[in-house]
Structure formats: structure tokens, C-alpha cells
Amino acid sequence: MKTGAYSKLTLHSLHIRKDKKNYIVEDLSSGEFYEMPKICIDAIEMINEGKMLSEIEAVLTSGYPDEEVDMTDFAGQLFALGLVKSVDGEEVPRTEKKRGEPEGFNWISPRVGKFFFNSFMTRGYIGAMILCVVIFLVRPELWPRYQDIFPFDLMMYNIVAVLLVTFLLVLVHEMGHVLAVRSEGLPTRIELGHRLVFVVLETDMSRVWSLPPEKRNRLYLAGLYFDAVMLLAALAAKLVFSDDEVIMGIAGVVVLNTVIRIIYQFCIYMKTDFYYVLENKTGCYNLMENGQSFLKNTLSFLPGEPYTEAFSGEEKLVRPYAVFYLLGVIITLVLAAAYSVPQLAFAGSYIYTGLSHHPGTLLFWDALIFLLQFILVFGLLFYSWSKKYRLNQ
Template sequence: MNFTHDSHLKLIPLNIIQDKKHFIVEDPTSGEFYEMPEVCIEAIRLLNEGNSLGEIERELKEKYPTEEVDLLDFAQQLLELQLVTEIDGVKVEAKEKEKLPQGFLRVSPQLGNFFFNKAAYFVYGALFIGNVVLFAANPSLFPTYKDLFIFDYMFLNILAWMLLSFIFVLIHELGHILAMRAFNLPTKLEIGHRLFLVVFETDMGPVWKLPSRNRNVLYLAGLCFDTVILFLALICQLLLSGQSGMFPRVLDVIVLDTFIRIVYQCCIYMKTDLYYVFENVSGCYNLMESAQQVLRKLVPFLNQADKETVIYPEERRTVLIYSVFYLLGVGLTLLLFAFYYIPQLLFAWKKVFPGFSQGVDTLPFWDAAMFSLQIFIVLLLLLFSWQKKYLRRRA
């Protein structure tokens, strides 16, 4: 649709929240959020007052002489975002917006506040320090890759690990859900992936309704619950030190799984919980995309992005600092592969592969078959997650 400087626009009702550097604009119909600088917010205010695009452009150029002001382009962006309802009195036909699901509304905010309040934050912090002290005082508590293997048959080991991991990942996400409900925000649970790992993800989109100072609690909520689980498991390990039996072996798996999950959050070259904390504290959004753009200039073989990310001059220092942590996170992932994932996979295949050479009426054969089936199921879930992400990007 063509605009002229004489055009008048009518916008849908918008919720505008001031952030650290810019403003967050919410489309209450779809639940989508957009970051905009002050000059855009001023343009929206003048549009709502009934001014023409030309009048607004002249006024903004006088008020913001250092900004590049192009109201025709801005109007086109608003139209593409489906934020315009009328142009010169003519209604704009727009596609029906997909309303974000309002999930977990039955979870009481009072329940969320029980787990996330000032006293609880102190407890979580103390337990985190306690975990560090326990590992420093008892290096034998550090998990090894062999802690995963508690049964003689590999398919039972994978089944036990998948079950325990599923339970504790849900507890991690429960932390996010309860924190969201503590602020009376809706959310939902989805399946996603990080690298080759299938993960659950709590939709944190509505956090943009909150002031910046309140968002970190929601981002760190899952790690808070992980900290509690790890501390309890380590204490139980100390109490049962030297004892044999199934329960100590299960504790080994719990410590291994929780320890890796916590370390994994430090790999902020992916959008982990700590990535969003870094982003929120700095007030510099799209950090990952900006850092990748910077790193592509240093590493020519990396693929170029379809669209360049705008890096504001005041954000360059933050982007460079994050780029360092980005590379450190890649190194940390390589260490996880070197010390855990690759040794586990090699150990497992070395143990089960000979089973295929035995008869179908033997347990080793079916152990190898079941183990292969489990790996296949995980790969299917991973492909499903990748496909969903690809379709979302295309949309």
C-alpha cells in the first residue's frame, strides 16, 4: 500500500513500556513485543493525535536532529507488523492474528510467590555457594561419564537416564512457570532443541510486560530449582559415601545430569537462561545476532546472515564483551563433549555392539536393538524440533 506525507494512520491500541535504552511496544491482540527507540514512540503518539505523516516527520526532524527520520518507511513497517487499522479513513484488511495461548492460569500467583520472594532468593544463593564449597572440599563428588551407567544392560541405563532427566527438566521448567505465575503472567511449555539435545522450553515472551529489574528472577528460576536438586543430591552422596546399592547409583545419575545442565546454561552462544540474563542486564537485545555478525568478519567461512543486525554505537562495547563469552561458551561445549558426551557414546557402543553378533534369543542382542531404538527416537524428536524451528523462521 502506498503512503504519502498527507496520509493519516490509525493504529491498534498498543501497550508501551519504557526499558533501559529504548521502549517495548506490545501488540495486546497477538501478544507480540517490539523494541523501538524514543523517536518511534514519539511518532506513534503523534499518529494517535491525528497528525499526518508529513507533519510528524517535520516535527521529529526538529526534535531529533541526529536521528534518521523517514515516516513513510516507518508507516510501512507498522503496516507489515499489522499495527495499522485505518489509512485515511479506509479500513485495512489484515490477517487474523494468532493469539498466544494463555497457559497455566490455574496456577495461583500465591504459590509462585511462595517459591520466589526475597527470603527464597537468599536460600537459593546460599545453596549455590554450598554446592561450590561441597565440590571444592570433596573433589570426588564431581561426576564422571561412567556415572550414567548404573545397570549391566545399556537400554536400561538410557531408559533410567531419560526418565530421570525428563523429571528434573520438568522441575527446571516448573521453576520458570512458578516464577511467571508469581508475577501473574501466562506461559506455555514447548519442545525445542539446543544443538543435538531435545529440551523443554517455557515461553518467556510475556516477561516483556515487566520492568527490566524483575525479569532476571524469571530467567534464573529454573537454575534456582537445579541448585536445590544438586545440593540435596550432593548431601545424600556424602551421607551414603562408601555404601553400595541402587540408590547411591541413582544419585550419581542425578548429580551428573543436574551438573551438566547447570554448566550447559553457561554456554551463552546459545539462547540459554544465562544468555537472557546477560541480555537483560546490558539492555542490549539481539546480542547473539550482533555477536555473530561481528564474528563473521573474523571468521570468513561462517555463513552470512540473511539480514544485517543494526548495532548501535553505544552497544558495540557490550557486543564485543558478549562475543568473548560467546567463544568461551563454544569452548565449554567442546569440553562437555570431550569429558562426557563422546566418552559416554563410545563406552555405550563398545558395550552393546557385540550384541548384534549374537542370536535374537539372547539378552545382549535385544539390549543392542533397544539401545539403537532409543537413539532413533531421540533423533526423531530432534528432527521434529528442527522442523518446527525452520517453519517458524519461514513464517
């Protein structure tokens, strides 16, 4: 449907709220959110007043002399977002988008969420983080080693222990997000996803955009808060039950798993919890995309489009982010060299040696079960990748 200078648009119901730098526009029918600068909000307000596009363009050209105003182009963007209801009284066909409100945890009362997330508890979580750092400084031998993922002699025992501990820790992390989101009375759900080659559970945080910026960080950091509590409990177990091999082994898996996951949260080349905190603090909600584009433009050997910031003034944020982006990649490589590569080398050696034994031996079946566990993990990873590909398509 074409629009002209004398066209009048009618938009679907929108909720507009001032954010740190720009405005957040919510499509009330679909629950989707869009970031827009002040000039776009002024245009939307005049559209809702029934003004023609030419009238709006004249007003905005006068009010924003440094901006290039093209209301026909802006109308096209509104069409692309599915926000236009009619043009000159003619209804615009719309593929109805269901409001993206997950409902999996509405049974959790906001009061329960507020019990875990209030000013007093937040101080406690931060205290737990500080105490963990102090313990590592005083007792550096408690810092995790790559061997900690193999607490028992038989791999079938290690598989059960690591899978159960990992699932429990990931679930605790995500429940931190869930309880924080529910403390604000918002709906959410937990989904299967991935970061790089890691299969992860992810809490739907889409409704967080309905909150003001100052309330979002607690929801983003909630998983890290719960991680700190679990890490402190595991370190305490290693200190108190130093003579119990089973407890020491399980606690070692918890410490290794939690420390690595916390470090990865600061690798902001991925959209980790800390990345969203950084976005929220700066008010620049496309840091990763702009940072990647900036790096591709700066490092000419990388493929990609030249860098263009989404909003003026963001270049002073994108450049330092690009530096920390590269630092996160380096941290990932260091962690891989210190933990993942030795673990995979040990696992490969164990599988090769075990499968070399007679099929009637325990070592053969132990190695075979260990191999099947790797196949299962990579199968889940493939499922997550294919799911993301289908959604992008």
C-alpha cells in the same frame, strides 16, 4: 496500500512502556512485543494525535538533528508489523493474529508461585548453589564422570533410570520457570524444543516482556534455582548413602545431568536462561544476532551479512559478547570431549558387542533396546528441528 507525505495513520491499540535503553511496544490484540527507540515512540504519539506524516517528519527532523528521519519508511515498518489500522480513514486489511497467551498453567495460583519465589527463598536458592560449590571443592571425587550415566550393568536398566531421572530433572527445571511466571500472575506453557542436538522442554516466557526489567531476571533464573536444590539433594545422598549402590548410582546420574545442564546455561552462544539474563541486564535484546553478525564480519571466512548494530551504542556490548560467544563454543567442545564422546564410544562398543551375540541371549536384546533408545531420541530431535523450520517458514 500506499502512503504519502499528507497521509494520516490510525494504529491498533498499543501499550508502550519505558525499558532500560529503549521502549517496549506491545500489540494488545496479538500480545506481541517490539523494541523501539525514543524517536519511534515520539512518532507513534504524533500519529495517535492525528498528525500527517509530513508534519511528524518535520518535528522529528528538528528534534533529532543527528537522526535520518523518513516517516514514509517508518510507516512501511508499521505496516509490516501489522500495527496500522487505517490510512486516511481507509481500513487496512489485517490477518487477525490471536493473542499469544498460553493458558496451560492458569490453574496454579500466583500465591503458590510467590511461596517458591520471594526474597527469602531466593537467598535459599543462592545458598544452595554456594554450598554445592563448597562440596565439590572439599570432596572433588564427587565431581561427575562420564561413566556415571551407566550406573547398572544392563543397559535396559540404565535406559529406564536415565530417561526417568532426566525427564524428572527437566520437568523440575521448567516448573521453576512456570512457578516464577505464575508468581507474577502471567500465563505460560511448556513446549518441546531443542538446543543444538539436545531435545529440551521450554517454558513460554513471552509474557515476561510485560514486566519491568528488574522483575525479569528472577523468572529467567528460576530453573537454575531449582537445579541447585536438586544438585544439593543428590550430593547429600551420595555423602549419606555411600554404601548403597542403587542410591549412589541414581544420585550419580542426577549430579552428572544437573552439572552439565548448569554449565551449558553459561554457553551464551545459545539462547540459554543466562543469555536472557545478560540481555536483560544490558538492555541489548539482539545480542546473539548482532554478535553473530559481528563475528561473521570480523572473521571473513564465515558467511553472512556485515555487522550493523540495531541501536547506536550497542557495539561496546556486542564486541565483548562475541568473545564470550566463542568461549561458550569452546566450553561445549570441551564438555563433548570429556563426556559425550566417551559415552557415545562406550555405547557404540556395547551395541556392537551385544548385537554380535545370539538373538536368544539377554545381551543381544539389551543392546537392541539400547539402540532403539538412540533412534527415539534422534526422532524427537528431528521433530523439534522440523517444527522450528515450519515456524520459520
